[in-house]
Amino acid sequence: MSDLAQRLTSTQTSLRQWLFDKALPIWWEVGGDREKGGFYEKINLDGTPCDVDRRTRVAARQVYSYALAKTMGYEGETDRPIDQGLAWLSGPARNPENGYLYAVLKPDGEVVKGEFDFYDHAFAMLAYASAFAVRKDPTLEAAGTAIRDAIVRDYSHPIRGFEESNPRTLPLKTNPHMHMFEACLAWLEAGGDDEWKRIAAMIADLCLDKFLHPETGSLREYFDGDWNPIEGEMGRIIEPGHQFEWGWLLLRWTKMTGDAKYAKAAHRLIAIAQDYGTDPVRNATVFELWDDFSVKDNKSRLWAQTERMKAYVKLADAATTPAECEAAIAGAVSGAEGLQLYFNADIEGLYSDRMRPDGTFETEPAPASTLYHIICAIDELATLSL
Numbered sequence: 001m002s003d004l005a006q007r008l009t010s011t012q013t014s015l016r017q018w019l020f021d022k023a024l025p026i027w028w029e030v031g032g033d034r035e036k037g038g039f040y041e042k043i044n045l046d047g048t049p050c051d052v053d054r055r056t057r058v059a060a061r062q063v064y065s066y067a068l069a070k071t072m073g074y075e076g077e078t079d080r081p082i083d084q085g086l087a088w089l090s091g092p093a094r095n096p097e098n099g100y101l102y103a104v105l106k107p108d109g110e111v112v113k114g115e116f117d118f119y120d121h122a123f124a125m126l127a128y129a130s131a132f133a134v135r136k137d138p139t140l141e142a143a144g145t146a147i148r149d150a151i152v153r154d155y156s157h158p159i160r161g162f163e164e165s166n167p168r169t170l171p172l173k174t175n176p177h178m179h180m181f182e183a184c185l186a187w188l189e190a191g192g193d194d195e196w197k198r199i200a201a202m203i204a205d206l207c208l209d210k211f212l213h214p215e216t217g218s219l220r221e222y223f224d225g226d227w228n229p230i231e232g233e234m235g236r237i238i239e240p241g242h243q244f245e246w247g248w249l250l251l252r253w254t255k256m257t258g259d260a261k262y263a264k265a266a267h268r269l270i271a272i273a274q275d276y277g278t279d280p281v282r283n284a285t286v287f288e289l290w291d292d293f294s295v296k297d298n299k300s301r302l303w304a305q306t307e308r309m310k311a312y313v314k315l316a317d318a319a320t321t322p323a324e325c326e327a328a329i330a331g332a333v334s335g336a337e338g339l340q341l342y343f344n345a346d347i348e349g350l351y352s353d354r355m356r357p358d359g360t361f362e363t364e365p366a367p368a369s370t371l372y373h374i375i376c377a378i379d380e381l382a383t384l385s386l
């Protein structure tokens with residue numbers, strides 16, 4: 001067995017064990033709030049729940065995580081966490097007057113941030129898609145499409161894409177579009193209707209036409225109302241984690257559409273994130289660059305390592321030669337080894353979120369929102385073989 005094949009098998013095995021034996025149990029047994037419903041936002045490093053304000057995306061992401069766990073063959077508890085997350089989304093987090101979701105709640109359900117947040121709604125649609133994929137319950141499809149149709153009705157940009165609020169506030173952001181795209185792809189895979197396809201196609205083209213820098217092919221974050229990069233420093237920010245994440249999505253979209261232009265864009269995004277946004281010394285993808293590819297913020301968050309893995313898995317899948325495939329697998333394995341650096345908490349199943357530029361980690365509670373990234377990357381890695 002080659003060295004790479006050995007590293008692949010070893011990361012696949014140890015990550016799956018960590019996920020099934022440690023992480024999924026603790027993020028339900030401790031992370032699920034049996035009393036007030038929903039999920040705790042974080043778990044303290046001593047293994048106790050950290051009962052701070054809750055972002056709605058956390059309940060949505062936990063639904064996704066436990067639905068995916070079920071499809072991965074995890075035999076622990078999945079139905080109860082899925083039910084508890086869905087109950088939070090359709091209960092305390094939902095404004096009964098208009099069906100939109102509040103973005104942040106106090107643990108007792110009091111609304112902290114009630115304004116429309118496109119990002120959290122994208123995750124709610126992803127949650128319904130993943131629950132629908134494992135249950136085929138038509139009420140889940142109805143809930144997901146109801147959110148989508150309301151957003152199309154109330155928040156469509158006059159030309160294409162979506163607004164952040166109505167009336168408009170700027171900047172417009174690529175990040176929620178990325179997660180809307182992700183939700184659309186999840187719905188298409190789960191058998192959703194053609195409107196998901198229309199929106200996915202619209203976002204993919206908006207990405208290629210406007211989000212990407214016409215000369216360098218990098219993806220920027222913040223835009224004015226006409227989809228030009230916003231003036232000043234904000235318009236120059238590039239997140240390597242997002243280059244990988246869009247790369248992963250665009251490669252999936254290439255497979256669905258057969259159109260090579262999306263793959264070309266994805267290859268470039270992944271190369272940028274690797275060459276300029278990944279520190280070989282720490283084996284860590286960093287947080288932010290400027291659009292000339294100099295480093296803006298050298299800390300490394302866990303989620304970006306999972307995006308690196310996911311992007312390389314899809315590159316391996318799309319490879320046209322054995323050498324290309326092997327290089328992509330090497331990228332995925334290196335991402336997996338980078339991810340494992342974050343699994344350094346005393347209580348297994350918890351993790352660090354932020355690595356400092358010197359390679360040490362911030363000591364802080366583990367965020368629940370990260371499990372969704374990890375499980376997706378582990379599931380993707382499991383598809384590789386050498």
Ligand SMILES: O=P(O)(O)OC[C@H]1O[C@@H](O)[C@@H](O)[C@@H](O)[C@@H]1O
Binds near residue numbers: 369
């Ligand atoms: O910071 P949390 O909420 O855990 O999310 C982690 C990250 O997820 C990614 O998919 C991106 O959307 C990032 O912008 C975000 O920061």
